[in-house]
Amino acid sequence: MSKAIIVVGMHRSGTSAISGLLDRLGIFMGKHLYGPQKGVNEKGFFENAKIVEFNDVLFDAKVQAWDDPYAIEQSESIDPVYASYENVASDLLRSEYQGHDLWGMKDPRTSLHLAFWHNIFSNNAITPHYLLMLRNPMEVAMSLEKRDGFLIEHSLRLWINYTLSSILTIRSAKHIVVDFNQLIANPEQVLADITKAFDLSGSAGASDFIEKSLRHNSSLVESDTEIGKIATALYQTLLQDVIDFQQVTNIAAQYSAIIEHENVLMRAHCHRLKQEEIYYRQCFLEAYESVWWKITWPLRALEKRLRKNKP
Template identity: 30%
Template sequence: MPNAKRKLILILGMHRSGTSVLTHMIHRLGVPLGVTLRATPDNPDGYFENENLVIVQESLLHALGRTWHSTEPMPDAWRETDIANEALEIMTKLVAYEFQNTDVFAFKDPRTCLLLPLWAHLIESLDLDARYVVMTRNPHEVAASLAARDGFTQEKSLALWQLHMNAIHAHLALVWQTRADQGKTAQSEATVIAYDALLDDPLRTLHKLSVALELSPASEEQLRSAASVVKRDMRHHTIAK
């Protein structure tokens, strides 16, 4: 398509919801994630997060008196602060850099859920085609995972889950309303992936993503490689239905 916009794929979801494995799969379909990716001992396969952007987001939250596990809502009018605008300037430059040699780029960091108003401005200023992938998981499974890794109480973890999901829903509602006001459709801009469905049928999930995100056709080898990211031992902390 001539003059097609560059495509930004934002993978959204609460921590411990499976966003890392989903992003890994998208990456194996040929979608760039950037030049610097981070990993830590508790996730040796990697978080598949662009380290430079994560550092900026983490620093901004800290400057606003928050952390990734703060259960308090974001401060009032935080988006209008000088520190938010400074972070936005840096993030815009980083994302523009990642698009130098590609027309598609994916980014995942659960902190993004809380900072979506900043990303809205970035998307508009760079004139990007934003696509959202929302990863969902049973909140009680998320809480069990956070208890095992971080020692969080169930009350704290469920509050965190609610905070992140509310932020996602609020942003998407605003996107859809804006698009509707412009006489455009927006449903295709958000794709919801359930953690259980991803583990049960990774190939079906890959097909759903490829169609929704309008990715270049993947080879059989790419599909097999992406599906192989899903391992049996990923079904931790399952809550009986």
């Protein structure tokens, strides 16, 4: 039986930073990791590209996306749409992590498919240890506004979706919640907490990976909207040393009530737009991989060269 450290939580919450720390501990994070990206994650994502691609396939099957304001998983029961992907997921884990008794997996998208993945781990004799990264929702919203141009209210919804989906799934499993502020302020203590909670071996100097420069946005401002207040309440609840899961359940119910009472036509419209996006993206990929498209590559290369040399 292998042991896996599964990093979950919202994008821009420090999941890459904590995964870099795990890498420094000698935890294998996967064969196909994305490289660093200037201005986004200079030290690297420590994110397995194959897992990301597969999670996006799961989103397509559910007609959702990572930035879908209505994508949330609040039930431990598994959506039937996942059934046809179980063998693929098992094969993927074997391909990426076989031969490693201790390994890690990080992709924030996993948070929205967590019941599915938890079942896959169980079916493959993998003992998951979940690490939920937590960050002030307004800081996350500011980061997404800067990177993707998202509205603050949109980002706050995403933060709630990812955070609720994570905590409601992992509450009965081995887990630890790590706050981004604490990680930046005292990485040595966070490292000690993780190694103790998950029975890992420490590594001298591993905490040096965490630098204060990893923080690009900070905020003491809270949103006074209904969604903003729910995000703040959930954040403060999860910061406690002992989490009150009844309070988490109450917050989830309050959030669900808001979604249920929203304009049905708007939700249907968002769903329809996502269907069209998936359809045209798949059409493009099929065309891009076609023989006829590849035949044109030399011609386009020649055209580019001629344009470059044109006086």
